[in-house]
Amino acid sequence: MTRDAALLLPSTEPVTLIDPDGHPVPVGQDMPDPQALLHAYAALIAARRLNDQAGALVRQGRLAVYPSSHGQEACQVACVQVLDDGDWLFPTYRDTAAIVARGVDPVQALTLLRGDWHNGYDPAATRVAPQATPLATHLLHAVGVAHAARLRGEPTVVMATCGDGATSEGDFHEALNFAAVFRTPVVFFVQNNHYAISVPLDRQTAAPSLAHKGVGYGIPGERVDGNDVAALLSVLGAAVDRARSGDGPQLIEAHTYRVQAHTNADDPGRYRSADEVTPWLAKDPIMRLETFLRGRGLLDDDTIAAYVEQASLVAERMRTGLAGEPETDYRDLFAHVYAEPTPQLLDQQALVADEVSRD
């Protein structure tokens, strides 16, 4: 780790390797290898399909709500692709696509938003923490998980995501500070999509960028084009490598945009204009990678069709898995409050059992 402020500062512009038109940008950093880019492309197709399908399931009443990562899929897939099996992901509520990209069953990943339980997958087995709906609180848990692993000498890196709004929370500050002081291997990945529900970025911070906040903690910060999966793989991959090699925590800010509403319950027309959104549609992460890969002869219609078919299997799994009413059991309400239910909880469960038996 360095205390030289100049070495901690991010680049003046976000790192871009492929521009919105699909052309490579001549910079000092290496382009990820073709296999990595093809893998990312397939994952982008799957993530977009997941977002679209989840939106449809909300309209059908199968999901209570869905905060979409539409337009941010490059961030979703890249932050997972750079991890090893033994690493952890600490996602937020908008990161369902990342969770599924990590290998979690989409139906289990959507349990929270379907409403049959709070968290539907096994965080210990999948090394994916429960989706955080409070802001920034989970970043401290990420520090703790990483610190415990480090005390045991394990090579674990923790990828902890948050949005631009969460950087205003006290726990964001405390997490970065603790991680830096204890030199824990955490990559703090801020998806700056420019909105916290309705509040724009300039009401969250007066800093030059969110990545600049790292210098205050002694953490190197970097900015990356959040719609360029090649740049994300490169920047996040390097950050993971540095964290794993003992260089301590890293702060990466991805510049992206929430092209859809906060959730289906939101009305973005009240706080932003279509004119603001339109330019971002042209920066879509999928098209630029597709153009780039086709230009290099790495992608053809047949391959794309195969990826679309794979993605449709995920959508099919979502439709069938989320069809009908979920099965719930009132005993779950009492079974997991403590390791052993208290006598009082057993009494309360008996009350519900009696009511159920009379129904």
Add this chain to the structure above:
Amino acid sequence: MTEKLTMAAALNRALRDAMRADDTVVMFGEDVGPLGGVFRITDGLTAEFGDQRCFDTPLAESGILGMAIGMAMNGMRPVVEMQFDAFAYPAFEQVVSHAAKMRNRTRGKLTVPIVIRIPYAGGIGGVEHHCDSSEAYYAHTPGLHVVAPSDPADAYGLLRHAIASDDPVVFLEPKKLYFARAEADLTAPVPPIGTAVIRRPGTDATLIAYGPAVPVALEAAEAAAQEGRSLQVVDVRSIVPFDDDTVCDAVRSTGRAVVVAEAAGFGSVSAEVVARVTERCFHWLHAPIRRVTGFDIPYPPPKLEHFHLPSVDRVLDAVDDLQWEDA
């Protein structure tokens, strides 16, 4: 083997013995390293176990709690010290939304076996923000155990139970009892969390107390005995889970009860005790249950705290009010 020691020494011994017995037990917080904590509860732990097992953190309580939760999610048993009761409030969200709920959110896939040690309550002449009785905030949150010892032996045993527990435990350490010496046999087992105990037998009325109020209740019972009245004293010990059976059996045996607690009475643990006992023991009661609690005021400045704290005289007055003329 009994020895005479303070609660502070007993707590230190409990931490030391737990850390010797289990490598996953780690202790951290503010000033708990080389200094040994402002009350010296962690004295010598860094020297014996190294600064990876007992260490100082940045001065940020939410950070301490949040990091402890993450470490617990990944196989450790952290014990954290909040330096003072009122300085634990920055960690409140981490305690109530995360430590308390992680097991429930994940249906037991993730657990948070942490102990949150909080030096608490008053009676030490502390300036503002150093003397809160904050137990009700935690007791109201499902998923937390909340315990408060009242003597060195129980402090040792309860802390060992708390560290061994697979659930988060808020461990309230009555500051004014830290340095009182008492005979204790630390090798003798103490009842588990969730168990109240009878500290003094009696037949006329039952005093129900916990933490710093227990010595007050015992002193009141001694004074009452001089006047020919036999008061039973129940030490709640475990606020959550609450031992309805022991407390209610005690009240039924005497038919009269006074709850003694230092916290403000409104919306309090003492109110919960009265409600629970009344619901279960109404037909055994000869008088409404009385409470002697702190007033519903911010904790007073040092020169005024004696007006606020439950006193032996106030307890005896409450006992006198238990409608003896109808007996």
